[in-house]
Amino acid sequence: MAKKNAVPSLQHEPDLKKAEQLILDLLPIPGKSGEEGKVVAFIKEQLLAAGAPAEAIITDNAHTKSILKGEVGNLIFKLPGTKKAPRRMLSAHMDTVPICVGCEPKRDGEFIRSANPATGLGGDDRAGAATILTAALEILRNKLPHPPLTFCWFTQEEIGLQGARNLQVPLLGKPAMAFNWDGGAANKLTVGATGGYRMDIKIAGQASHAGVAPERGISAIGIAALAIADLQRGGWHGLVEKGKSRGTSNVGFIHGGEATNVVTDAVTIKAEARSHDPKFRAKLIGEIEKAFKSAAKEIKNSEGKRGSVTIDGRLDYESFKLESDSPCVQLAEEAVRAVGREPLQAISNGGVDANWTNLHGIPTVTLGCGQMNVHMTSEMLDLKMYRDACRIALHLATA
Structure with missing residues (x-):
C-alpha cells in the first residue's frame, strides 16, 4: 500500500473508447428489478468473447429467495490470481427503475442522456455494471497481472437490495474486501450507510x-x-x-x-x-x-x-460504518488519487448493496460512476467521471 501522502500512479490504462461503447450498449437493454435476464446474457457474451472460461461464470439462486422472485440470480465471475494476494471483489447492480425502460442513449458532448423524453437513462446502475465489466475485459484481453478476483453483478437492488441480501456468499471465493460501484461522483467513497x-x-x-x-x-x-x-x-x-x-x-x-x-x-x-x-x-x-x-x-x-x-x-x-484506516478504504483512496482526484468519504442515508456485503463479512466501499439526476427523466451520465471510474476499477483490480 502506498504511503498516505504519496501520489500513486495507474499501472494500466483501460481502452476508454471501448468503455464508452460498452455503456452505450448496456443502457438500452431493458432490465428493471426482477427482469435482468437480458443484461446477464449480454455480460456473459462479452466475458466469453474476451476469453473467460465458461465454467468461471455462474449465477446464484438469490432470485428464488427474494420478495419479487425474478428471472435470474446474481451473476458471478471468478478469476484465480496471477500473483499471491487476498481476493478482491468488484461489484455493481444490473437492474434499473421502471422509468428507464425504453431508454435511447445518446451522447451530448461529455454527457450521455436519453433521447426518449419519457424515460430515464438507467445510468443507475448500468454505469456501475459497465465499469466493472470494463475491468474484467481489460484483464482478459491483455492478460494483465492481478490478485484473485471476483466480479459480481447484483440483481434487484432497486427494490430493497434483494440480490445482495440473498447472495450465495460461498460462491464468491472468500474475498477479503470489495469495491462496489453505484451512483455519484467518481471520487466519492461511501464508507457507511443507514x-x-x-x-x-x-x-x-x-x-x-x-x-x-x-x-x-x-x-x-x-x-x-x-x-x-x-x-x-x-x-x-x-x-x-x-x-x-x-x-x-x-x-x-x-x-x-x-x-x-x-x-x-x-x-x-x-x-x-x-x-x-x-x-x-x-x-x-x-x-x-x-x-x-x-x-x-x-x-x-x-x-x-x-x-x-x-x-x-x-x-x-443493516447500517454499517468502515474505519478510515481499513484496507479497503485506504486502497480506494489510493486509486482515486491515482486518477488525479481527491477522495471524499461519505455516509449515506440510503441503502446500497454494501449494506449487505458488509453484513456478509466482506468490508465494502462504494464508489460512484458519474450518474446524475437518477430515477428522473433528466438523468444523465458524466463521461469524464465514468471514464475515471473505469480507470479506478482497473487499478483496484490489478494494483
Missing part, C-alpha cells in the same frame, strides 16, 4: 352505509388518519431528532376504500424507518406500531366494537 426497516400495516374496520348508518361502521381510514397525525405531532414522522439520536420515518403508501357512501373497512399502508443507530431505529419502529394500535383502540362504533391492526415488518438492510 439501516432500513419496512412495514406492511393492515387495518381492519367494519363497513356500513355512510349515509344511513355511519355510526355502525368502524372507519379504517379514520384509524390510519389518527395514527399518522399522532406520529406527526409527536415528531416521529419525517426527520426524527430526539436528543442526540437521529433517524427518519415515512408513511409512503396508503390504499383503501372504493366509494364515498361506504365506511371503509380495510386500509393497507406501507411505512419505513431508518437510522444509523439500530437501537434508535427499534425505538422508531416501536412508536409507529404504538401509534397505529392506539388509534385502533380509540375508534369504536355504536355497538362498542373496535377495529384491529396487523403489522408485518422486516429489516431491509
Whole structure:
C-alpha cells in the first residue's frame, strides 16, 4: 500500500473508447428489478468473447429467495490470481427503475442522456455494471497481472437490495474486501450507510352505509388518519431528532376504500424507518406500531366494537460504518488519487448493496460512476467521471 501522502500512479490504462461503447450498449437493454435476464446474457457474451472460461461464470439462486422472485440470480465471475494476494471483489447492480425502460442513449458532448423524453437513462446502475465489466475485459484481453478476483453483478437492488441480501456468499471465493460501484461522483467513497426497516400495516374496520348508518361502521381510514397525525405531532414522522439520536420515518403508501357512501373497512399502508443507530431505529419502529394500535383502540362504533391492526415488518438492510484506516478504504483512496482526484468519504442515508456485503463479512466501499439526476427523466451520465471510474476499477483490480 502506498504511503498516505504519496501520489500513486495507474499501472494500466483501460481502452476508454471501448468503455464508452460498452455503456452505450448496456443502457438500452431493458432490465428493471426482477427482469435482468437480458443484461446477464449480454455480460456473459462479452466475458466469453474476451476469453473467460465458461465454467468461471455462474449465477446464484438469490432470485428464488427474494420478495419479487425474478428471472435470474446474481451473476458471478471468478478469476484465480496471477500473483499471491487476498481476493478482491468488484461489484455493481444490473437492474434499473421502471422509468428507464425504453431508454435511447445518446451522447451530448461529455454527457450521455436519453433521447426518449419519457424515460430515464438507467445510468443507475448500468454505469456501475459497465465499469466493472470494463475491468474484467481489460484483464482478459491483455492478460494483465492481478490478485484473485471476483466480479459480481447484483440483481434487484432497486427494490430493497434483494440480490445482495440473498447472495450465495460461498460462491464468491472468500474475498477479503470489495469495491462496489453505484451512483455519484467518481471520487466519492461511501464508507457507511443507514439501516432500513419496512412495514406492511393492515387495518381492519367494519363497513356500513355512510349515509344511513355511519355510526355502525368502524372507519379504517379514520384509524390510519389518527395514527399518522399522532406520529406527526409527536415528531416521529419525517426527520426524527430526539436528543442526540437521529433517524427518519415515512408513511409512503396508503390504499383503501372504493366509494364515498361506504365506511371503509380495510386500509393497507406501507411505512419505513431508518437510522444509523439500530437501537434508535427499534425505538422508531416501536412508536409507529404504538401509534397505529392506539388509534385502533380509540375508534369504536355504536355497538362498542373496535377495529384491529396487523403489522408485518422486516429489516431491509443493516447500517454499517468502515474505519478510515481499513484496507479497503485506504486502497480506494489510493486509486482515486491515482486518477488525479481527491477522495471524499461519505455516509449515506440510503441503502446500497454494501449494506449487505458488509453484513456478509466482506468490508465494502462504494464508489460512484458519474450518474446524475437518477430515477428522473433528466438523468444523465458524466463521461469524464465514468471514464475515471473505469480507470479506478482497473487499478483496484490489478494494483
